[in-house]
Amino acid sequence: MILIPLQPDAATPLYEQIYQNIKKKITDGTLACNTKLPSSRTLAEQLFISRSTVNSAYEQLLSEGYIYAKEKSGYFVADISYSTTIELCSNSIEPDSLCVESPKTPYSFSPFAIDTELFPYTVWRKLMNEAVASLNAQTLSLGDPIGDFEFRTAISEYLAQSRGVRCTPDQILIGAGTDYLLMLLCGLFTAELKIAMENPTYLRAYHVFCGLGRMVNPVPVTKTGIDIKKLSASDSSIAYVTPSHQYPLGAVMPVTHRRELLDWAYSSPKRYIIEDDHDSEFRYKGLPIPSLQGMDTQGRVIYLGTFSRIIAPAIRVSYMVLPPELCRLYRQKFPHYSSTVSRVDQRILTEFIRSGYLERHLNKMRKTYHQRHDALLHALHCFGNSIDISGEYAGLHLVVSFLNYGTEENIQACASQAGMHLYSLKEHAIAPVLISAPTFLLGFAGLSEQEIKSSVAVLYKELTKEL
Amino acid sequence: MILIPLQPDAATPLYEQIYQNIKKKITDGTLACNTKLPSSRTLAEQLFISRSTVNSAYEQLLSEGYIYAKEKSGYFVADISYSTTIELCSNSIEPDSLCVESPKTPYSFSPFAIDTELFPYTVWRKLMNEAVASLNAQTLSLGDPIGDFEFRTAISEYLAQSRGVRCTPDQILIGAGTDYLLMLLCGLFTAELKIAMENPTYLRAYHVFCGLGRMVNPVPVTKTGIDIKKLSASDSSIAYVTPSHQYPLGAVMPVTHRRELLDWAYSSPKRYIIEDDHDSEFRYKGLPIPSLQGMDTQGRVIYLGTFSRIIAPAIRVSYMVLPPELCRLYRQKFPHYSSTVSRVDQRILTEFIRSGYLERHLNKMRKTYHQRHDALLHALHCFGNSIDISGEYAGLHLVVSFLNYGTEENIQACASQAGMHLYSLKEHAIAPVLISAPTFLLGFAGLSEQEIKSSVAVLYKELTKEL
Secondary structure, three states, X not given: OOOOOOOOOOOOXXXXXXHHHHHHHHHOOOOOOOXXXXXXXXXXXXXOOOHHHHHHHHHHHHHOOOEEEEOOOEEEEOOOOOOOOOOOOOOOEOOOOOOOOOOOOOEEOOOOOOOXXXXXXXXXXXXXXXXXXXXXXXXXXXXXXXXXXXXXXXXXXXXXXXXXXXXXXXXXXXXXXXXXXXXXXXXXXXXXXXXXXXXXXXXXXXXXXXXXXXXXEEEEEEOOEEOXXXXXXXXXEEEXXXXXXXXXXXXXXXXXXXXXXXXXXXXXOOOEEEEEOOOOOOEOOOOOOXXXXXXXXXXXXXXXXXXXXXXXXXXXXXXXXXXXXXXXXXXXXXXXXXXXXXXXXXXXXXXXXXXXXXXXXXXXXXXXHHHHHHHXXXXXXXXXXXXXXXXXXXXXXXXEEEXXXXXXXXXXXXXXXXXXXXXXXXXXXXXXXXXXXXXEEEEOOOOOHHHHHHHHHHHHHHXXXXX | OOOOOOOOOOOXXXXXXXXXXXXXXXXXXXXXXXXXXXXXXXXXXHHOOOHHHHHHHHHHHHHOOOEEEEOOOXXXXXXXXXXXXXXXXXXXXXXXXXXXXXOOOOEEOOOOOOOHHHOOHHHHHHHHHHHHHOOOHHHHOOOOOOOOHHHHHHHHHHHHHHHOOOOOHHHEEEEOOHHHHHHHHHHHOOOOOEEEEEEOOOHHHHHHHHHOOOOEEEEEEEOOEEOHHHHHHOOEEEEXXXXXXXXXXXXXXXXXXXXXXXXXXHOOOOOEEEEEOOOOOOEOOOOOOOOOHHHOOOOOEEEEEEOOOOOOOOOOOEEEEOOHHHHHHHHHHOOOOOOOOOHHHHHHHHHHHHOOHHHHHHHHHHHHHHHHHHHHHHHHHHHHHHEEEEOOOEOOEEEEEEOOOOOHHHHHHHHHHOOEEOEEHHHHOOOOEOOOOOXXXXXXXXXXXXXXXXXXXXXXXXHHHOO
């Protein structure tokens, strides 16, 4: 029996209170490794709450790796001191193209699409009008090179509350897009330091590193994220990772794995982790996965986030949280860099965050994308066991392997016949990866539920026509 | 006697027609080296125009180096096949600080100040309102990574007309500030290639290069720009120069010198020139000096310009014209970089250029800064022969050497007493430079004529108090 004092009147939902309480007991050692947790029924009865509330808490703990499930026995406390990783993919196929963008097609399953129809037009126009009215000598002057203080303060508060990122506004650096911030990062590290990247990964980051002449070590991705053994065996000093939602495979890095990753960084004075928290805002099951940065006690995690993905691609504003040591280095190396974001845009976004519009906008987007995610999952039912789906319940795409439809080229050709372009997983590989069946990323954010339904139906028809 | 057909009804002013005609005769060899030009009186009588018109044409030819003056003998055609350069400065004093920004003082003679009171508020608000109204799915999408085509077209037209830059819109790359574009350029060149920079120079560019680990070779500046002999003797592959108005000394690079510089680049397949045309819009005597890019026949000049300096520092929009070969390399190396400038800003600026607002704005600014330039020159008369002035008739600052007022520290202290900060020339040195007397950059763009007058008077009083 576990003692969990609940506060039914608190702002924090009950399931989150349970989750937080058990998580604390696991991390502080109150609940030892392999301890069996009470069944959800028992705990629900004990706490006078519904069983589904307990289940939600358990699922969150499970997805973050604090507990594990044994079939027919229930949930047990995981060994969070260390865990071994399971290898998923090794090597074989050469990526034939590194291209991410694609020809325009009627239905785009692009994993980068977002729905600009959802853009908060009314609010944005109001904020823009206010910015127009407030143009003056002060707002036209150059401003703080790392971003206006008020904007950085608003971001630090937002990150603390929504992502568990711990930082002062002075650690935040504003830039016109993630590519630009990655370029600045490259300037902070000497050219000899090698960068480990998950394979497959986010290709744009890969191109920035390579474009600036940096050596990249591709490291395989396990079911729980970057393979730590392989990372340690490589001679990398920097690890670029997507722990809250591995891009593109969708793995969530559990807490033990996160600790191993941090320990890798801590084991040498010059190692850093770049945490690209690209789409963590979109999670459709349980609580958001807290950032790796929030777990870092030695200042080795660089946190990257962007507004382009949650507001509109044309809004070129990203931010980076630097550990104190790198802040000092940045000020020393680049004291003269001017901000790349206009002060008008900074002002609009500050108001957008401060007045609660960002939170409301995110809630609306999350709800819509959740429906589209469910619509895509549902539409894919027609394929039955002939496809394998992974990476679900988060982000803006599913990873779908087609088991019975011939080669990747054949499937692409059928899709093309149906007026759509499919984005191959292979195209995200930066080194050979073993992919057992043709696998594609199906982005759902840019399509309505009806479009998802009809385009999957057409694709199914095309693919089964020849069988 | 030279035959110059004039068109009195043409849009081109008469003095410019004369200038163009003689320039053509010199470059095509019709007028041989050392040919004496008719006196301004003779030519004026021959063409039935005023003598001052001829003088204006001659001054322009003189400042661009097509002709030279011999005391009491008149003007002669320069040897534009080649010329030797005169060395101005060698080495001695270490720069004690590389800091460009300064403490806020009541009167700022900062060479970077511009007057935001002159900002075209009404027009800008109108264009912003139009942009607000036109927000839609298309304008919110990512857009062309190198900048929207319409914006690049508007810039290419503006550059062709005002700066003689020859390029297609596809050669133009838009970026959020010159620093950012220089970072991209660094990515195009392998790290081993060394960059020659004028000494003294524009420090921000220097810091970008050094920050990205590039080797910089400081090359002395002669009275006509970068020392070509020293440049050739260095092992540089890239030369970063400011030929139309050397920053900070103010030299205008004459045509012979420009040809030598181009020949330096042409003499090896991997050499490029970066032409930073930072403030060529502001010239108060004669015609604008055409760009070096316009003279380049082999695609070796990279042209850089910015709107931040002519509109407002908070407008973070610069552009770069790449030679075709580097365009191809850019597309190959960085196909995935997103634009760093918001599409709203691109749209506003496109309209600003297209509707003629930019030209009107520039005319207004040029007139105001001309008055301030003259006011500063006039105010400095009180110093008589105890100061040396150079770099006048262009840009936004004068270079003033104080001959009789003790050390630089003493002069700084007096200025500080008078509530102002003086920007030392030494601070712009990237290697030892021999400066015979304490020398400062006196920026005039941020001060009204009255402020210029009174602050120079106060400075004079402070400096002469102790004598």
